[in-house]
Amino acid sequence: MTARTGVRTPAVSACTVAVDVVLLTVRDGRLNLLLVEPDTPGLAGWWSLPGRRVRGDEDLHDTAHRALWELAGVTTPRAHLEQLRAYGEVFRDPGARVVSVAHLAVTPTVGDPPHGHSARFVDVDDVVSGPCLAYDHDRILADALERARSKLEYTSLATAFVTEPFTLGELRGVYEAVWGTPLDAANFRRKVVSTPGFVVEAGGLAPPGPGGGRPARRYRRGDAHHLRPAMLRP
Amino acid sequence: MTARTGVRTPAVSACTVAVDVVLLTVRDGRLNLLLVEPDTPGLAGWWSLPGRRVRGDEDLHDTAHRALWELAGVTTPRAHLEQLRAYGEVFRDPGARVVSVAHLAVTPTVGDPPHGHSARFVDVDDVVSGPCLAYDHDRILADALERARSKLEYTSLATAFVTEPFTLGELRGVYEAVWGTPLDAANFRRKVVSTPGFVVEAGGLAPPGPGGGRPARRYRRGDAHHLRPAMLRP
DNA sequence: GCCGGTTACGGTCAGACTGACCACAACCTG
DNA sequence: CAGGTTGTGGTCAGTCTGACCGTAACCGGC
Secondary structure: OOOOOOOOOOHHHOOEEEEEEEEEEEEOOEEEEEEEOOOOOOOOOOOEOOEEEOOOOOOHHHHHHHHHHHHHOOOOOOOEEEEEEEEOOOOOOOOOOEEEEEEEEEOOOOOOOOOOOOEEEEEHHHHHHOOOOOOOHHHHHHHHHHHHHHHHHHEOHHHHHOOOOEOHHHHHHHHHHHHOOOOOHHHHHHHHHHOOOOEEEEEEEEOOEOOEOOOEEEEEEOOOOEOOOOOOOO | OOOOOOOOOOOHHHOEEEEEEEEEEEEOOEEEEEEEOOOOOOOOOOOEOOEEEOOOOOOHHHHHHHHHHHHHOOOOOOOEEEEEEEEOOOOOOOOOOEEEEEEEEEOOOOOOOOOOOOEEEEEHHHHHHOOOOOOOHHHHHHHHHHHHHHHHHHEOHHHHHOOOOEOHHHHHHHHHHHHOOOOOHHHHHHHHHHOOOOEEEEEEEEOOEOOEOOOEEEEEEOOOOEOOOOOOOO
């Protein structure tokens, strides 16, 4: 039954629960987002976040992983996954009363979704400034971006965007891509290495990129998850 | 989300959605919490957060207000109310699959719940260190406390605990009650008044308390909601 | 009225942290 | 080798913070 009648209801059990996932990653120095093309008739040409209904026997996190796998062929066993919040406005889905629990996922760079899925990574800036997403997914995306940008300030979330071992240049590239602003390399370095447990030296040097440059030291994630004081956005 | 082919499903629609509310307030300089006694058989003697199922025609916020009203007789039209997150573990409620969307509510000091409701305010410290709450409400409470303590650092949430006009001593009392630690009055004052838009002078002086003391200036909330840089916990 | 206690308010001072630089190291390509 | 690029270490001034002191303005009791 739909909630559209507004007549209120035996509606107590009418809600269904779904999970939508905002999967963020950095590709070529740009913050990217995983979108899928819904197969719902009437939404042809629109893009949306990957989402699935919650089954009775699975936790919300499981649903999030399943949505990524079934809709985009993306496996994220070790990705960072956290809940954003629930979106439960009565008419957020015109078809039925669906409460969606949005999740934020972060993964290092991965390949394109395999063929057979109408899924792709897109530049976040193209989505935010371009045409809108289906349902209220624009709003969910905006909230997810704010969460990610904010958590970069006071947690070590940035390390979830890179593979170990990584260089401080790569880590700085994550901050610059997510925040959309360049950072001073020297100050960034000072902050990161002076925060106990943020990163630990892994030994060895990474070869420079095609443009040259001094080889960078390699690091791994430390055991600290909170930065105090925070590294505030410029 | 919309209907999609679920291969099997007694399960898909089995979830029900509820809202649980952590209502915080400061009474006599102590952080307090609203608890109710569930009428569920088998939970006699336990206390829990006020919670209700979401009806098909109401938003999540509406359910939160309704839970406070129906279970505790508390009206919170102007209280701060924000969503915490959803709790959806399969067996979090042994009776049924219930996804609960927890909310954090903050109100200035209010009177005791009217008779006829088995609800009361309790000191948060007594709950955290004492016997446990029903369901997973201990966990929800812990998350809510962390959210409140954290938001005091970087938002003007503290002003939701006091009635206008208020003194900086009252506002400092909120921080001390929520954080559970005394603050330096002079440094607190410097930080608050030097943050543009946190508070604005309301004019006039508040009479001192029974113990005497210099009369304090009166303030109202400003239009700033974020503190930058944050006021970190000691 | 005086005196000790209490709260509010204003200021100082040393240390920590930040942003803006500069200099050099170590690699690239041509 | 020259010029460009990136990484690393340092300086320096300005800001912010915590600890502290002194004074203002009220209380209650003697």
